Amino acid sequence: MEMARKKRDPKKVALAQAILEAYQPQTAQEMNNALKDLFGPLMESMLQGELNHHLGYESHDKGPKKDANRRNGYGKKKLKTTQGEVEIEVPRDRNGSFEPQLVQKRQRDISAIEQKVLSMYARGMSQRDISATIEDIYGFSMSHEMISEITDSVLTELEEWRNRPLKKCYAFVFVDCLYVTLRREYEAKECAVYVVLGYDIQGKKEILGLWTSESESKNYWMQIFDEIRSRGVEDLFFISMDGVSGLEAGAKAIFPQVVVQRCLVHMIRNSIKYVPAKEYKRFTQSLRKVYGAINLKAANTAFEQFCKEWASYPGAIGVWERNYHHVEQLYDYSSAVRKIMYTTNAIEAVNSSFRKVTKKGAFPNESALYKLLYLRITELEKKWATGHIPNWSMVLNQLMMMDQFKERIERYLHL
Incomplete structure (x- = not known):
């Protein structure tokens, strides 16, 4: 069955026809230029309406x-718009009391370009690349200082985020570290960035901090x-x-009930360093029989066999x-719980996303680093906002x- 064509507003059709007759565009670019040309008169008419009301x-x-005004x-004012740079004439009054709301005094940019700059910066684009992209798309230049000013606007928000109260309970927490280069006292040094990812009791992901x-x-x-x-977490x-030395003791000193x-x-990865490359596949297949066993007894049997089979590589066995x-402690828990806790892949995926945007070179200071990582986190959290951890209800029921x-669980699930 053929779908009925949607009826257009006759006024809009007539307007479109008038534009076509006036400009006779032959390409999409010429149509875009026509719309840009119309932007100024349209804006001026709306400003004139504002002054009439005033x-x-x-x-x-x-x-x-009503008075002597x-x-x-x-x-004249030049505006930066999504159609490019457009010059308009802004009406004035004698008293100087007219405050237009459509385009406010001293406002030059109505393109909502700030969010676009932040989005590009969050994806790891350099200031030079951002400037070139803005000029290619919108037809006006943007200085490095302006880009820096826009991205610096998130610093207050970043500080609030770093000190925000956290939830009272996180069922799973993943910790990891990545290294970036910072310039300190005219010298570039490697710096450790600690990242903590949490799964709350509702099955939602959250970066607890950097x-x-x-x-x-x-x-x-x-x-x-x-x-x-101190930020409100009572239980993990x-x-x-x-495998960081001392991490388990440090965590249990603060959260005594936590399972590390x-x-x-x-x-x-640590064990295959002691195994010839040609043996990697067979070695990992033997290991999979250990940690993938159906129960602890089967795992112990597989481990004994593994130790005998690979006895010629004591470093790997060690x-x-x-x-x-x-x-062994994995088998204290059900399969759905084991699947989450046996690996830090969840946070490694986060750090992999961070590395994509930090690989461009050394950062001038910690603020520049935190600013970029925070903007990247906001991008990640948009993706996480609509989903849950797979099979979360099963995990919760098994726990x-x-x-x-x-x-x-009962204490924190109903808060």
């Missing part, structure tokens, strides 16, 4: 006036967890981490022997069946 009479009204010619330090250390992680608590169920899980993916309790979590 004065209380039309321009050709011969009747009595009158029209006083026009002032911190920087000269290097990754157990003492600094403890300070981070202490700050998280699980922390997944990449070593990321098995990191353990695999990584797993020293950390095997992290494999509810365990005494150590049942009461805690």
Whole structure:
């Protein structure tokens, strides 16, 4: 069945026809130029309407006036619009009391370009690239100073975000670190950026915060967890981490009930350093039988076999022997819970997104770094806003069946 054609407003059709007759555009660019040409007269007519309302009479009204204020010619102004740069004439009054709302005094940009600049900056574009893109698309130039001023506008918002109150409970927390280059005292130095990602009790993702330090250390992680608590967090169920020395002790000093899980993916990466490249595939297949076993008994049997099979690589075996309790504790929990806690892939995906925008070079200071990462986080959170963690209801139900979590979930789920 053929769909009926949507009827157009006759007034709009007539207007479009008039524009076509007046300009006779042959290309999309010529049509765009026609619209740009019409923008000025349209804007001027609307401003004239504002002045009529302000004065209380039309321009050709011969009747009595409410006061002595009158029209006083026009002032020229160049506006930056999404159609490019357009010059308009702004009507004035004698008293100087006319305050147009459509285009306010001293306003030169009505293109909503600020959000476009912030969006490009959040995607890792340099100031030079942003300036060139704005000029290519909109036909007006934008200085590096102006771009910097626009991006600096988020600094107050950033500071509020870094100190905002957090939720009382996060079921899963993932911690990781990435390194960026900062210029300090005329010298470029590597700086550790600590990132903490949380899954709240409702199954929503949230970056709890960003911190920087000269290097990754157990003492600094403890300070981070202490700050998280001071911002309102009362309980964490699980922390997944990449094996930082002292992190487990630091976390449990602040949140005694938390279960700290070593990321098995990191353990695999650490262990294959001791294995010839040609053996990687077979080695990882043997490991998968261990951490992918159906229960702890099967995992222990597979681990014994693994140790015998790869005994000629004691360095690789040692990584797993020293950390095997992290494999064993996985089997204290159901499969849906294990699937979330056994790896830090969730936060590595976040850090991978950060690296895409930080790889462009050294940052002049911490503010520039935080500004870029914060804008990137706002982009990520737009994607997260409409979704939940896959199978979250199953995860929550499986945790509810365990005494150590049942009461805690009930306490925070209904807040």
